[in-house]
Amino acid sequence: MPVNALDVENVSVNHNGVLAVNKISFSVQEGDLLGIVGPNGAGKTTLFRAILGLQSYQGRIKLFGYEGNQYTSLLSMIGYVPQKVNFEPNFPATVYDVVSMGTLSRKKLAKGAALIQSCGCCWNRIFQTSSKDSEKIEEALKIVGLESFKDRRISELSGGEQQRAFIAKALVKEPLLMILDEPVTGVDMDVQNKFYAVLKKINKENKITIVWSSHDLNAISDLATRIACMNRDLFFHGEKEEFFANKDLLKTYSESAMQLHMHKHDM
Amino acid sequence: MQRALLTGIVVAICCSIMGLFLVLKRYSLFGDALSHTAFGGIALGFFLNIYPIWTATVVCVATALGITKLRKSTKISGDAAIAVLFSAGLAMGVLLVSASHGFTIDLFSFLFGSILLTSMQDTLLILAISCGVIVTLIAIRKPLIHFTFDEEQAKVHGIPIEKLNYLFVALAAVTVIATMRLVGILLISALIVLPNITSIMMGKGFKKTIIISISISVIATIAGITTSYYFNLAPSGTIVMLMVAIFVGTLIAKHAGLFSTKTLTDENNLLTVH
Numbered sequence: 001m002p003v004n005a006l007d008v009e010n011v012s013v014n015h016n017g018v019l020a021v022n023k024i025s026f027s028v029q030e031g032d033l034l035g036i037v038g039p040n041g042a043g044k045t046t047l048f049r050a051i052l053g054l055q056s057y058q059g060r061i062k063l064f065g066y067e068g069n070q071y072t073s074l075l076s077m078i079g080y081v082p083q084k085v086n087f088e089p090n091f092p093a094t095v096y097d098v099v100s101m102g103t104l105s106r107k108k109l110a111k112g113a114a115l116i117q118s119c120g121c122c123w124n125r126i127f128q129t130s131s132k133d134s135e136k137i138e139e140a141l142k143i144v145g146l147e148s149f150k151d152r153r154i155s156e157l158s159g160g161e162q163q164r165a166f167i168a169k170a171l172v173k174e175p176l177l178m179i180l181d182e183p184v185t186g187v188d189m190d191v192q193n194k195f196y197a198v199l200k201k202i203n204k205e206n207k208i209t210i211v212w213s214s215h216d217l218n219a220i221s222d223l224a225t226r227i228a229c230m231n232r233d234l235f236f237h238g239e240k241e242e243f244f245a246n247k248d249l250l251k252t253y254s255e256s257a258m259q260l261h262m263h264k265h266d267m
Numbered sequence: 268m269q270r271a272l273l274t275g276i277v278v279a280i281c282c283s284i285m286g287l288f289l290v291l292k293r294y295s296l297f298g299d300a301l302s303h304t305a306f307g308g309i310a311l312g313f314f315l316n317i318y319p320i321w322t323a324t325v326v327c328v329a330t331a332l333g334i335t336k337l338r339k340s341t342k343i344s345g346d347a348a349i350a351v352l353f354s355a356g357l358a359m360g361v362l363l364v365s366a367s368h369g370f371t372i373d374l375f376s377f378l379f380g381s382i383l384l385t386s387m388q389d390t391l392l393i394l395a396i397s398c399g400v401i402v403t404l405i406a407i408r409k410p411l412i413h414f415t416f417d418e419e420q421a422k423v424h425g426i427p428i429e430k431l432n433y434l435f436v437a438l439a440a441v442t443v444i445a446t447m448r449l450v451g452i453l454l455i456s457a458l459i460v461l462p463n464i465t466s467i468m469m470g471k472g473f474k475k476t477i478i479i480s481i482s483i484s485v486i487a488t489i490a491g492i493t494t495s496y497y498f499n500l501a502p503s504g505t506i507v508m509l510m511v512a513i514f515v516g517t518l519i520a521k522h523a524g525l526f527s528t529k530t531l532t533d534e535n536n537l538l539t540v541h
Contacts, residue, residue, distance in 0.1 A: 052423050076425030087417050088291050092467050092476035101413045104424055153470060173424075 003064060005030045005177050005209040006051065011059035013046050019232065020046040023059070026228055026237045028177075028211055033203045035224030035240070036213040042231040044213040045083070048181050051211075052080055064176070079170030079178040079208075081163065083185055089155050095165045096150040099140055102172035103133040133172075140168040144198055160184065160191030167198060171206075178202070180212040192216070199223055268496055271382045274390050275492050275506075278449045279458070279484035281397040284404050285442040286459035287480055288435065290467070291415050297436075299456035300349045301443045304330045304356030306452045309377045310363035319377070320392060324444050330356070331440040332433055339429075380451030380503030382492060389448055396445040400438050411435065412473065449488070450503040458484065461510040465517045483513050 006028040013021040021043040028034050038044050049055035053075050060067065063074045079102075141147050144164040149157065154165060163183050170178055180199075184192045196219050202208045203223075214220055220227060220240070227243040229236040236243055289298050308326030312319030330352060338348050364374065385393070404411070413421040414431050422428050446455050466479035491506030 054419060054422065073425075075423065078423065080420065080423045082419075085417055085420065088293070088415075090467050091291055091416055092471060092473050093412075093416060094472035097412075097473045098416070101409075101416065101420075101424075104409050104413060104426070151472070153472070 003030050004028065004062070005032070005064060006211065007060070007062040007065070008047075008051070009060040009062070011047070011050060011057050011061060013043065013050050013055060013057045015046055015055075021050070021057070021230075022232045024230065024234045025059075026234060028209060028226075030209050031203075031207055033199070033210045033212065033223060033225045034228060035220035035226070036211065036228045036230065037215070037217065037220060038213075038230040044230065045181055047230070048080075048179050048211075048213070051179065052078065077173070077176045079173050079175030081166050081170050081178070081180045081183045083182045085162070085166055087154070091155065093154050094151050095141070095146055095154055095157065095168075096137060098154050098165050099137050099150075099168045099172055100133065102140070102169040103136065136172050136174070137168075140172040143171060143201065144168045145194060158191075160188060160195070164191075164195065164198070167195070171202065171208075175208060177209045177211065180210065182213050182215065185215070192219070196223060268383065268492070270387075270390050271385065271492050271496075271502070272489060274385060274393050275382055275449055275488040275502075276485050277394055277397045277401075278445050279488040280481050281400045281442055282446050282455075282458045283462045283480040283484040284477060285400060285439060287463045287466075287477055288404075288411060288415050289439060289459055290463045294439070295456060295460050296346070296349045297352075298439055298443060298459045300352040300356070301327055301331055301440050302447070302452045302455040303353050303360075305443055305447055306378070307356040307359035307363070309374060309447075309452075310360040310367075313374055314363040314367045318388075320389065320444060323447070324396075324441060326356075327440040327444055328437050331436040335433060335436050376451075377447055378452050379501065380447070380449055380454065382449050382502050383496060385448050393445050393448055396441050400442050400445065403434075403438060407431070407434070450506055454503050454507050457507040457510060461507070461514050462487070465510075465514045468517055468521055483510065487513065 004027045008027070009025050011021060011024050012019065024047065026034075036044055036047075046055060050057040051061055053072060061071070063071050063078075066074055138147070141150055144167050146161065146164055146168060149161065149165075154162060157165065167180075167183065184195045199210065199212065200223055203210050212220075212224070221244060224240055226238065227236065227240045228234060229243065236246065286295075286298070289295055305323045305327045308323030309319040311317075311326060312322035315322065334348050334352050337343060343351075410421065410426045410431055413424060414426060414428055414435075418428055442459075443455055446458055450458055462480040462483040463476075465483055466476045469476070469479055471479065487506050487509040491509050492502050494500065495502040495505045
């Protein structure tokens with residue numbers, strides 16, 4: 001029986017007196033690629049921050065069925081790529097240095113994997129951590145296509161290349177769940193397409209569960225297995241075909257973006 | 268002289284490693300403010316007739332931890348907290364000095380450094396503190412690098428960032444204590460900042476940057492102590508001026524295109540030397 005990677009139950013977030021997320025509930029099954037859509041200010045980032053333990057909230061969030069202290073210990077199994085990583089521009093780290101930061105929590109990962117296996121989830125991949133960290137780093141760099149950039153300083157890379165480096169950093173943890181918060185916003189089409197190929201690969205081949213927020217409805221319709229649409233409240237959660245067939249959802253999402261999507265698919 | 272060289276080298280290594288993290292976290296002024304608090308601590312030691320390095324250590328570590336807690340709980344901005352710390356430390360020192368009827372030669376030596384005149388007791392204590400800081404920094408290097416790079420991501424990675432932050436500022440405080448005898452309270456921030464902004468400018472990765480920074484510190488310290496010994500100059504000023512010369516030389520070399528990387532965007536923000 002498949003295990004839910006993530007359960008969000010009645011979660012509300014009050015952010016400086018403003019209700020940013022209102023009683024949202026949804027589940028993500030292991031192996032799913034959930035695309036979350038919603039306009040700017042819809043509370044997507046706030047919801048992600050609540051899941052990651054960076055934001056207090058009301059309600060319940062379960063990771064592989066666990067809450068409380070066990071939930072906290074499982075947090076290190078999440079690979080997180082925010083919209084923008086705010087780092088000191090003069091930080092003397094190469095791409096390799098940055099990706100190697102992801103190897104830090106692997107001991108904790110092994111503990112977390114044991115916990116998850118005890119709940120019946122078949123997850124053997126995580127126990128392959130005996131191989132050297134350097135091999136894992138090289139592998140992650142290869143997946144995101146940055147092998148030839150490994151000795152370059154992270155600050156010298158373009159925004160898109162930096163995001164790919166941060167995806168590699170998240171991947172090197174061998175996460176069970178990846179949370180990607182509009183990771184390619186403001187990045188050119190070529191880099192976006194490369195990123196989408198990476199996303200597809202890690203979901204299909206590496207079997208990593210992904211929760212991904214984006215404004216790119218075409219990419220969401222191509223890649224996501226399920227879709228959630230939110231604007232403080234959750235308006236929809238289900239199969240992507242059902243989402244794109246439901247024109248009422250235009251009210252909760254950008255009408256022009258939706259029309260563009262419909263137009264492209266009608267052609 | 269040999270004792271001074273040994274102490275100088277160990278302190279230089281300790282200060283440049285700690286300094287790199289302070290500079291990258293934009294805490295350069297924090298080190299400077301702590302050194303002024305150390306002045307208050309030293310004056311307290313003289314006033315109470317207690318070995319001044321002990322009182323300076325206690326005052327400095329307690330202030331570093333206290334100000335970190337205060338910044339967290341009251342959301343006071345970093346520069347305002349540093350301004351409070353800076354002036355409070357100095358005011359306390361001046362007050363105690365006036366109460367104990369003026370400056371003594373010993374107090375003066377803490378302000379401007381006196382590595383060539385350091386006693387055996389001071390030397391052993393400074394070596395122990397510096398080695399302790401170096402070993403701790405090596406042990407916590409991975410989480411500390413991640414924490415310095417991006418606190419939020421470090422937290423998601425399961426790094427206990429609050430505890431790490433307290434440990435970090437406490438280590439910064441004891442580094443200030445160890446460095447005080449080498450270059451004096453007034454020039455500590457030069458040792459924290461100069462070798463590091465010079466090495467960061469060279470555009471290398473983390474390991475190479477730290478190695479270059481240590482090399483600059485050690486070379487300037489050896490050359491500074493030796494020169495000052497033979498020419499009867501103040502070692503602190505000589506060491507710092509040599510570091511300034513290396514920094515300026517590197518800056519010229521960089522503008523001449525010797526290093527192929529981007530320019531530092533805000534060197535002025537990083538340069539916080541007196």
